[in-house]
Amino acid sequence: MTKFELALGLSQREYEAICAGLHREPNELELGLFALNWSEHCSYKSSKRFLKLLPTTGKRVLQGPGENAGVIELENGWCVAFKVESHNHPSAVEPFHGAATGVGGIIRDILSMGARPIALLDSLRFGEFSDPKARRLCVGVVSGISHYGNCVGVPTVGGDIYCDDAYADNCLVNVMCVGLLKKSELKRAIAQGVGNKILLVGALTGRDGIHGATFASEDLVGETEAKRPNVQVGDPFTAKLLIEATREACQLPELIGLQDLGAGGLSTAPAEMAARGGVGIAIDIEEIPLRDPTMTPYEILLSESQERMVLCVRAGSEQKFLQIYRKWGLAVAVIGEVIAERVYRVRHEGRTIAEVPISLLVGGAPEPDFVRIAHRTARGGTMRPAAEAHSALHGDRSWCEALKRLLHSPTIGSKRWVWEQYDHMVQINTVIGPGAHDAAVLRVKGERFALAVTLGGNGRYCALDPYEGGLRAVCEAVHNLLSVGAEPLGITDCLNFANPTVPEVLWAFEQVIRGMADAARAFELPFVSGNVSFYNQSETRKIHPTPIVGMVGLLRDIECRVPMGFQREGDQIYLLGKLSGKVGGSEYLKVFYDAWGDALEPTDLELERKLFQTMLTLAQQRLLHSAHDVSDGGLLVAIAEKSFVRGLGAHLELDDLSEGNLFGEWPTRFIVTVAPEREDALTELLQSGGVPYRRLGTVAGDALEIAGERILVEELRQAYETALDL
Amino acid sequence: MRAAVVVFPGSNCDYDTYYVLKDLLGVETDLLWYRETALHRYDLIVLPGGFSYGDYLRAGAIARFAPVVQALPEYIARGHGIVLGICNGFQILTEAGLLPGALTKNISQRFICKTVKLRVENNATPLTQLFRYEEIIELPIAHGEGRYIAPPETLERLKRNRQILLTYHGENPNGSVENIAAIMNEKGTVFGMMPHPERNSEQLFGTGAGLKIFRGLVHLV
Numbered sequence: 001m002t003k004f005e006l007a008l009g010l011s012q013r014e015y016e017a018i019c020a021g022l023h024r025e026p027n028e029l030e031l032g033l034f035a036l037n038w039s040e041h042c043s044y045k046s047s048k049r050f051l052k053l054l055p056t057t058g059k060r061v062l063q064g065p066g067e068n069a070g071v072i073e074l075e076n077g078w079c080v081a082f083k084v085e086s087h088n089h090p091s092a093v094e095p096f097h098g099a100a101t102g103v104g105g106i107i108r109d110i111l112s113m114g115a116r117p118i119a120l121l122d123s124l125r126f127g128e129f130s131d132p133k134a135r136r137l138c139v140g141v142v143s144g145i146s147h148y149g150n151c152v153g154v155p156t157v158g159g160d161i162y163c164d165d166a167y168a169d170n171c172l173v174n175v176m177c178v179g180l181l182k183k184s185e186l187k188r189a190i191a192q193g194v195g196n197k198i199l200l201v202g203a204l205t206g207r208d209g210i211h212g213a214t215f216a217s218e219d220l221v222g223e224t225e226a227k228r229p230n231v232q233v234g235d236p237f238t239a240k241l242l243i244e245a246t247r248e249a250c251q252l253p254e255l256i257g258l259q260d261l262g263a264g265g266l267s268t269a270p271a272e273m274a275a276r277g278g279v280g281i282a283i284d285i286e287e288i289p290l291r292d293p294t295m296t297p298y299e300i301l302l303s304e305s306q307e308r309m310v311l312c313v314r315a316g317s318e319q320k321f322l323q324i325y326r327k328w329g330l331a332v333a334v335i336g337e338v339i340a341e342r343v344y345r346v347r348h349e350g351r352t353i354a355e356v357p358i359s360l361l362v363g364g365a366p367e368p369d370f371v372r373i374a375h376r377t378a379r380g381g382t383m384r385p386a387a388e389a390h391s392a393l394h395g396d397r398s399w400c401e402a403l404k405r406l407l408h409s410p411t412i413g414s415k416r417w418v419w420e421q422y423d424h425m426v427q428i429n430t431v432i433g434p435g436a437h438d439a440a441v442l443r444v445k446g447e448r449f450a451l452a453v454t455l456g457g458n459g460r461y462c463a464l465d466p467y468e469g470g471l472r473a474v475c476e477a478v479h480n481l482l483s484v485g486a487e488p489l490g491i492t493d494c495l496n497f498a499n500p501t502v503p504e505v506l507w508a509f510e511q512v513i514r515g516m517a518d519a520a521r522a523f524e525l526p527f528v529s530g531n532v533s534f535y536n537q538s539e540t541r542k543i544h545p546t547p548i549v550g551m552v553g554l555l556r557d558i559e560c561r562v563p564m565g566f567q568r569e570g571d572q573i574y575l576l577g578k579l580s581g582k583v584g585g586s587e588y589l590k591v592f593y594d595a596w597g598d599a600l601e602p603t604d605l606e607l608e609r610k611l612f613q614t615m616l617t618l619a620q621q622r623l624l625h626s627a628h629d630v631s632d633g634g635l636l637v638a639i640a641e642k643s644f645v646r647g648l649g650a651h652l653e654l655d656d657l658s659e660g661n662l663f664g665e666w667p668t669r670f671i672v673t674v675a676p677e678r679e680d681a682l683t684e685l686l687q688s689g690g691v692p693y694r695r696l697g698t699v700a701g702d703a704l705e706i707a708g709e710r711i712l713v714e715e716l717r718q719a720y721e722t723a724l725d726l
Numbered sequence: 727m728r729a730a731v732v733v734f735p736g737s738n739c740d741y742d743t744y745y746v747l748k749d750l751l752g753v754e755t756d757l758l759w760y761r762e763t764a765l766h767r768y769d770l771i772v773l774p775g776g777f778s779y780g781d782y783l784r785a786g787a788i789a790r791f792a793p794v795v796q797a798l799p800e801y802i803a804r805g806h807g808i809v810l811g812i813c814n815g816f817q818i819l820t821e822a823g824l825l826p827g828a829l830t831k832n833i834s835q836r837f838i839c840k841t842v843k844l845r846v847e848n849n850a851t852p853l854t855q856l857f858r859y860e861e862i863i864e865l866p867i868a869h870g871e872g873r874y875i876a877p878p879e880t881l882e883r884l885k886r887n888r889q890i891l892l893t894y895h896g897e898n899p900n901g902s903v904e905n906i907a908a909i910m911n912e913k914g915t916v917f918g919m920m921p922h923p924e925r926n927s928e929q930l931f932g933t934g935a936g937l938k939i940f941r942g943l944v945h946l947v
Contacts, residue, residue, distance in 0.1 A: 153776065236777070
């Protein structure tokens with residue numbers, strides 16, 4: 001095996017599999033095609049076996065995994081398309097453009113389903129902000145998202161940010177896009193009908209991003225600067241034109257299928273479309289509109305220039321499509337056709353310069369040896385031990401001071417500095433936007449129902465216990481939707497992990513998936529789309545196993561949405577769900593002891609299910625004045641967040657002032673408020689639903705008060721609002 | 727009454743504005759492609775927010791050469807109707823010289839999207855007639871280049887003619903001189919505002935103050 005082949009990221013075994021499949025040696029161009037199609041990023045060769053563990057079916061599922069995005073049915077013929085995807089490696093090297101093109105890529109995925117993109121959410125992970133590199137990456141990533149998302153006219157409505165040393169060398173940038181479509185508008189990324197035409201639309205093809213997908217399938221080591229040319233440059237203006245033009249194109253019945261050109265560019269997208277349609281595709285390389293006419297066929301095929309899509313259209317209708325894209329000032333060309341032989345054929349001035357069977361190119365990558373070996377040996381094996389259990393907690397710290405300091409930590413504190421740089425209102429659907437609640441709520445014009453969306457995940461939990469961490473990631477997303485009064489409908493996930501050839505990484509990967517799968521089954525929720533990002537590690541550091549879960553829910557009546565904050569003095573405050581727990585894994589332990597503490601307490605899925613049903617009933621009956629799930633930071637942080645909304649304080653009647661009770665992050669609970677006259681109705685419903693509860697106190701005044709100690713809401717808010725000032 | 731919302735390549739508040747005029751107020755409204763020049767059919771022409779031409783070079787700097795903008799001076803001179811520029815539309819109008827002054831990068835150098843408080847400085851105009859004088863209203867802003875500047879003699883003239891319509895109240899989010907958020911030309915036929923009235927035109931999104939702005943414009947014409 002030559003150096004050249006190794007540099008493409010193919011293994012000796014893979015090279016042999018290619019030769020065996022072709023019955024000959026591949027030429028350089030063909031090898032390039034395989035390198036991209038068989039990269040981890042495009043083929044999921046190391047993760048496929050495990051992803052099959054996730055439930056993917058349900059009565060509302062219109063499109064499950066395998067397309068550019070999943071699609072779920074809502075009401076009145078409306079559907080929602082959604083997917084989350086990572087752009088970690090590019091963002092670590094070139095934060096601005098890396099993050100910007102991450103936004104662009106996921107928007108085109110949604111567009112490919114025939115949907116109009118209506119919302120974006122971002123989950124970002126950085127090192128601690130005491131490290132200037134982490135701050136620089138955050139500033140770059142946020143301005144990249146702001147630059148692209150704002151210009152393209154899709155509101156950024158939610159997401160989260162965590163800071164942890166584990167992400168110091170590999171920041172994570174996961175972007176979720178949500179699109180709305182009518183059932184009749186659904187499109188697939190498919191090529192069909194021999195003789196039908198293949199169109200390339202959008203931007204010109206240039207030299208940027210060559211081998212981006214193989215770059216994303218390696219550890220980030222050494223001179224990352226040298227990888228800068230692997231990062232694509234985004235143009236949100238062209239993307240905006242592409243959205244409008246493609247929405248027009250989708251109205252034409254002659255459109256058979258369309259696909260975004262993402263990782264791998266023209267080396268992967270047409271082949272995938274042909275694979276889905278059970279056909280072949282031939283493209284004529286000289287027809288491709290180029291930014292630089294001196295590009296070689298190899299460069300043209302492997303280019304990852306952004307803002308491009310491939311369309312398959314009925315023969316004879318090409319002119320209609322050309323007109324639309326020309327009207328919007330975009331490049332457009334007929335670059336090939338559907339053929340009966342199931343091969344991907346690349347022609348140059350009539351001469352075939354590459355030809356490989358579709359079945360070998362798409363899905364033909366053999367499962368790497370390490371997956372099979374690790375799968376046999378690593379189960380229950382060398383899991384990283386949890387940090388030392390913390391036995392001697394100081395009980396003498398004032399809860400006021402502790403709360404203030406927690407609220408000021410970047411992971412807990414207000415992310416206003418970030419989301420005020422994002423246009424979160426364009427399209428005028430954002431009823432509940434970023435920073436205002438556990439989930440964002442978007443109205444659908446002319447309809448009674450609304451959509452709720454959320455994205456997040458806690459890597460520290462997964463580092464402590466990957467199974468429980470994966471399970472909690474799904475439960476947390478469910479809670480976020482229930483808080484606003486919405487019924488969860490479907491899941492998308494982005495699994496961010498270190499190098500999978502390390503057995504403990506692969507073991508954690510499987511555990512996280514098993515946890516997510518068990519939680520999803522308990523709630524009967526399908527995974528409809530997702531993405532895997534491996535190799536998030538440097539020479540010295542691995543990221544935490546970090547599943548980011550995106551979820552979409554249906555709020556049947558927008559008038560039944562439940563606010564997060566305290567609404568009225570005199571309202572009664574209740575804790576619902578699991579009423580006590582420990583402090584292990586909490587932000588509190590991290591901030592005050594630099595420790596992780598005991599193992600996580602296992603989530604009781606039976607209680608989760610009861611809480612699920614009860615919260616939905618409470619919202620439908622409009623019994624609650626407010627609801628908020630208790631997560632990062634624990635009970636007092638959740639109460640403080642409720643107090644910030646209207647500056648209303650609370651008298652809390654807590655008998656247990658232990659660190660575990662005040663700052664523990666044990667799962668399965670909500671804090672709600674109810675008008676005094678509806679208290680009986682609330683408790684009756686909780687009892688009949690089998691949900692434990694405890695009264696915590698009363699909404700009152702402008703301070704939080706516990707056991708004679710008090711602190712002004714305004715003082716806490718100051719700490720909270722100044723946590724993130726980059 | 728017939729209104730047009732201009733669609734430039736890169737406009738992204740065009741549908742939002744169209745929705746408010748057409749669906750909320752029931753005004754006969756067209757989305758007008760930027761190549762159109764037959765404007766005399768319209769009583770109100772809105773240049774919506776967004777990033778026309780990607781804001782490349784400078785916000786509004788390329789859009790001012792679009793055929794529809796080139797046709798505006800005659801439309802205004804002949805008194806066919808009113809022109810309103812919102813956000814990017816305001817930037818285009820100043821670039822085209824149809825409103826005085828310029829809109830430059832926010833003093834923070836960052837894009838900013840939030841709801842702000844504004845004070846009504848002149849309520850004797852179509853844009854502001856449904857508010858009380860010095861009323862405090864709330865509207866969202868969303869811009870990277872919204873810092874209004876103008877030479878002292880222009881500011882003097884704006885004040886003398888009562889062309890300043892809305893000013894930021896409490897906090898000045900972008901560093902605009904004299905807290906200026908919205909102005910009009912001398913004749914009161916061309917209006918420019920950085921805040922987005924279409925984003926607060928329903929109770930669902932706040933007080934609905936934005937709808938009063940459209941209602942005022944539509945009412946008079």
